[in-house]
Amino acid sequence: MTSNHSYNMDRLYEAVSSKGHVCVGLDTAAAYIPEAERRKAPSDAEAIWAFNRAVVDAVFDAAACFKVQIAYYEELGLAGMEVYAKTLAYIRSCGGLVIADIKRGDITETARRYAAAHFGGDFEADFVTLSPYMGMDSIEPWLAYAESRGKGAFVLTRTSNQGMRDFEYLEVTEAPPATPRRLYHAVGDKLALLAAAHRGVSGYGAFGAVVGCTEREEAAAIRERYANLFFLIPGYGAQGGAASDAALLLRDGNGGVVNASRSILKAWTGRPDVREDADNDFAAEAARSAVIAMRDDIASAVGKNP
Amino acid sequence: MTSNHSYNMDRLYEAVSSKGHVCVGLDTAAAYIPEAERRKAPSDAEAIWAFNRAVVDAVFDAAACFKVQIAYYEELGLAGMEVYAKTLAYIRSCGGLVIADIKRGDITETARRYAAAHFGGDFEADFVTLSPYMGMDSIEPWLAYAESRGKGAFVLTRTSNQGMRDFEYLEVTEAPPATPRRLYHAVGDKLALLAAAHRGVSGYGAFGAVVGCTEREEAAAIRERYANLFFLIPGYGAQGGAASDAALLLRDGNGGVVNASRSILKAWTGRPDVREDADNDFAAEAARSAVIAMRDDIASAVGKNP
Numbered sequence: 001m002t003s004n005h006s007y008n009m010d011r012l013y014e015a016v017s018s019k020g021h022v023c024v025g026l027d028t029a030a031a032y033i034p035e036a037e038r039r040k041a042p043s044d045a046e047a048i049w050a051f052n053r054a055v056v057d058a059v060f061d062a063a064a065c066f067k068v069q070i071a072y073y074e075e076l077g078l079a080g081m082e083v084y085a086k087t088l089a090y091i092r093s094c095g096g097l098v099i100a101d102i103k104r105g106d107i108t109e110t111a112r113r114y115a116a117a118h119f120g121g122d123f124e125a126d127f128v129t130l131s132p133y134m135g136m137d138s139i140e141p142w143l144a145y146a147e148s149r150g151k152g153a154f155v156l157t158r159t160s161n162q163g164m165r166d167f168e169y170l171e172v173t174e175a176p177p178a179t180p181r182r183l184y185h186a187v188g189d190k191l192a193l194l195a196a197a198h199r200g201v202s203g204y205g206a207f208g209a210v211v212g213c214t215e216r217e218e219a220a221a222i223r224e225r226y227a228n229l230f231f232l233i234p235g236y237g238a239q240g241g242a243a244s245d246a247a248l249l250l251r252d253g254n255g256g257v258v259n260a261s262r263s264i265l266k267a268w269t270g271r272p273d274v275r276e277d278a279d280n281d282f283a284a285e286a287a288r289s290a291v292i293a294m295r296d297d298i299a300s301a302v303g304k305n306p
Numbered sequence: 307m308t309s310n311h312s313y314n315m316d317r318l319y320e321a322v323s324s325k326g327h328v329c330v331g332l333d334t335a336a337a338y339i340p341e342a343e344r345r346k347a348p349s350d351a352e353a354i355w356a357f358n359r360a361v362v363d364a365v366f367d368a369a370a371c372f373k374v375q376i377a378y379y380e381e382l383g384l385a386g387m388e389v390y391a392k393t394l395a396y397i398r399s400c401g402g403l404v405i406a407d408i409k410r411g412d413i414t415e416t417a418r419r420y421a422a423a424h425f426g427g428d429f430e431a432d433f434v435t436l437s438p439y440m441g442m443d444s445i446e447p448w449l450a451y452a453e454s455r456g457k458g459a460f461v462l463t464r465t466s467n468q469g470m471r472d473f474e475y476l477e478v479t480e481a482p483p484a485t486p487r488r489l490y491h492a493v494g495d496k497l498a499l500l501a502a503a504h505r506g507v508s509g510y511g512a513f514g515a516v517v518g519c520t521e522r523e524e525a526a527a528i529r530e531r532y533a534n535l536f537f538l539i540p541g542y543g544a545q546g547g548a549a550s551d552a553a554l555l556l557r558d559g560n561g562g563v564v565n566a567s568r569s570i571l572k573a574w575t576g577r578p579d580v581r582e583d584a585d586n587d588f589a590a591e592a593a594r595s596a597v598i599a600m601r602d603d604i605a606s607a608v609g610k611n612p
Contacts, residue, residue: 075420108467110333117381135471138469161413161414170492
């Protein structure tokens with residue numbers, strides 16, 4: 001609860017300072033992997049595991065952290081869950097930070113079970129993503145792990161998909177004289193209180209927020225309102241967000257990581273020198289170039305908007 | 307899309323007609339299992355698997371369906387996921403209906419991966435629970451499986467935990483002349499539209515709603531507003547909901563299942579004849595008695611409030 005506490009969020013802050021803002025999303029589908037490697041592997045799950053390792057090694061020094069989307073692994077059943085576990089363990093064994101993109105949201109005893117599952121054991125991650133719909137009693141049980149082991153979380157706040165207009169964007173009213181605000185503000189305001197009570201040496205709270213870089217006109221107001229929240233920022237690239245949009249959600253050149261997945265994992269398919277016998281080394285090298293280009297794109301936008 | 311389509315929700319409707327309203331929650335922790343059985347088993351995961359089978363066999367003819375809370379299995383890592391898969395497969399092989407309580411909520415491509423994971427393969431279930439925070443593009447990708455394979459879902463709407471007041475209960479406003487309503491109404495209203503477009507022979511939509519039986523004063527209005535939504539009803543028992551509260555969320559004696567977990571799984575611990583060497587047979591028999599008592603409690607309340 002003291003400001004000299006050190007959380008994983010502080011480690012992430014340091015990683016952004018030294019390596020830039022890119023969060024590499026390992027949302028790895030078998031279809032993204034070079035055909036020659038898929039043929040060689042005994043199973044799609046094994047092909048994904050080999051591909052992930054190659055990508056992690058190639059981009060490691062240019063990425064602030066990794067995010068692993070569990071849906072892609074659950075899809076492959078038990079074999080996929082094993083590769084999920086191995087991927088998390090590999091990143092952590094290299095000294096990297098990994099966000100388990102699991103978007104869990106359940107209450108009290110169940111939340112405690114989930115927290116035990118994803119902050120320890122086979123599926124241990126440094127951070128998780130959480131969904132706030134059921135309320136703060138679906139978030140708070142995870143906080144014990146912030147205090148005991150430095151763990152962090154990013155709570156869905158204003159996401160980057162079109163459908164966020166259905167609920168996150170609804171105006172909510174409370175007893176006067178409260179001012180109207182959107183649902184995502186109600187979520188963000190609660191998270192800001194949590195962050196104030198669990199603040200690390202970097203000045204950011206142990207738990208942060210998912211805020212997409214897709215609604216440029218709101219970005220400055222969000223950054224100002226939530227000065228103590230570290231942001232996980234989706235929406236860059238394919239979803240329409242530019243580096244200059246992401247930069248508006250950063251603060252003093254830090255305070256957030258920007259995620260990209262497919263544009264990095266599939267970068268090799270767009271290379272002019274791609275050949276039919278392309279392998280994981282080729283794909284990993286293309287991923288590395290894509291990460292560096294994205295890192296420099298954001299750094300340049302931050303420089304223009306300090 | 308036609309009313310002579312048959313979904314799993316129609317099978318659940320039939321199961322309620324013939325077996326009553328109880329949904330047995332297999333939120334099985336090792337601590338709930340008789341000590342003698344835990345000592346005998348090679349691992350906690352194996353102990354849970356043996357216990358689950360015994361409970362399923364004992365309560366099968368008195369339960370409308372089963373709900374398996376995945377957090378309890380994720381907590382045990384890969385071994386737990388294997389038991390999770392085996393428990394789902396066992397219930398389905400007996401001809402039972404199983405709800406995977408996974409509360410997933412993610413968008414488009416990721417939602418499609420999740421749907422493939424939980425509506426097929428190792429983790430195949432008949433129903434899932436979903437979280438709506440990110441919007442309807444986190445729900446719609448699952449619907450393809452309703453049409454192709456009859457699959458169903460229950461979407462978090464107004465849950466039974468205290469924290470639901472944080473967000474679900476907030477009043478939302480839209481452009482006039484829309485009347486003020488709570489966030490959970492905004493969710494329910496969208497689900498009612500989905501249900502109208504994907505309605506089965508029972509008259510209920512392929513996808514239903516999670517509505518807790520903890521706020522008695524709202525129950526009649528919710529049931530009337532969402533006549534075509536089948537409800538998964540938590541909150542009975544330990545959370546304070548009575549059979550008469552649950553009955554208000556039913557319609558013509560059907561239209562919902564009422565979940566209980568711990569009160570069934572741990573029923574054996576409260577038996578006057580419990581002994582130190584109690585085994586799974588003893589626990590399963592106590593679970594059966596608890597299910598029958600709950601079934602009759604609800605049936606009696608439904609009879610008083612037809």
